[in-house]
Amino acid sequence: EVQLVESGGGLVQPGGSLRLSCAASGFTFSSYSMNWVRQAPGKGLEWISYISGRSITIYYADSVKGRFTISRDNAKNSLYLHMNSLRDEDTALYYCARGGATTRPAEFDYWGQGTLVTVSS
Amino acid sequence: EIVLTQSPATLSLSPGERATLSCGASQSVSSNYLAWYQQKPGLAPSLLIYDASTRATGIPDRFSGSGSGTDFTLTIARLQPEDFAVYYCQHYGSSVTFGGGTKVEIK
Numbered sequence: 001e002v003q004l005v006e007s008g009g010g011l012v013q014p015g016g017s018l019r020l021s022c023a024a025s026g027f028t029f030s031s032y033s034m035n036w037v038r039q040a041p042g043k044g045l046e047w048i049s050y051i052s053g054r055s056i057t058i059y060y061a062d063s064v065k066g067r068f069t070i071s072r073d074n075a076k077n078s079l080y081l082h083m084n085s086l087r088d089e090d091t092a093l094y095y096c097a098r099g100g101a102t103t104r105p106a107e108f109d110y111w112g113q114g115t116l117v118t119v120s121s
Numbered sequence: 122e123i124v125l126t127q128s129p130a131t132l133s134l135s136p137g138e139r140a141t142l143s144c145g146a147s148q149s150v151s152s153n154y155l156a157w158y159q160q161k162p163g164l165a166p167s168l169l170i171y172d173a174s175t176r177a178t179g180i181p182d183r184f185s186g187s188g189s190g191t192d193f194t195l196t197i198a199r200l201q202p203e204d205f206a207v208y209y210c211q212h213y214g215s216s217v218t219f220g221g222g223t224k225v226e227i228k
């Protein structure tokens with residue numbers, strides 16, 4: 001059974017940093033691209049970052065480019081999101097989501113339950 | 122970046138009725154890389170349809186997707202009580218965007 005479990009969320013002051021983790025199980029993690037998607041309270045979904053299976057290709061949404069860094073450790077079946085210079089508008093539930101197993105663009109077929117990041121003084 | 126506009130924002134229907142949700146793209150979606158997700162309160166989104174018209178594993182056949190280019194539709198043939206939720210369309214390609222969502226509520 002595919003499982004994605006996020007952790008690392010919490011309360012952080014504006015300008016602060018946080019690292020989110022996503023532990024994957026039930027599939028060959030290194031074969032799949034992964035994504036981070038966030039959802040502000042009461043709002044819609046916003047994709048924020050993509051990483052290919054071997055970390056060769058990485059993309060970011062403009063809203064987080066230069067502040068957030070996606071990475072993965074295939075030996076640990078883990079995905080990460082390093083978040084710096086956090087702003088109030090980064091407050092959201094952060095989901096990791098599985099992409100595809102090839103270089104072809106892919107839908108997100110499995111999602112974690114999310115981890116909440118609150119940016120507030 | 123492709124902008125996706127979903128309509129209507131809210132759809133009020135009764136169980137057993139047909140729901141038609143629209144997703145319009147600001148430019149043509151290549152290879153029909155368009156997906157639909159369902160999200161229930163307090164839960165993560167779940168995949169319904171990908172490549173515009175292919176049902177994901179385990180999705181009942183009352184859900185169907187259609188369209189190409191810039192106009193896409195999600196149809197729920199006969200609404201079941203568990204179908205009342207928020208639905209999002211998504212374009213996936215070199216960049217990824219989501220529509221703003223359509224809430225299907227009980228009338």
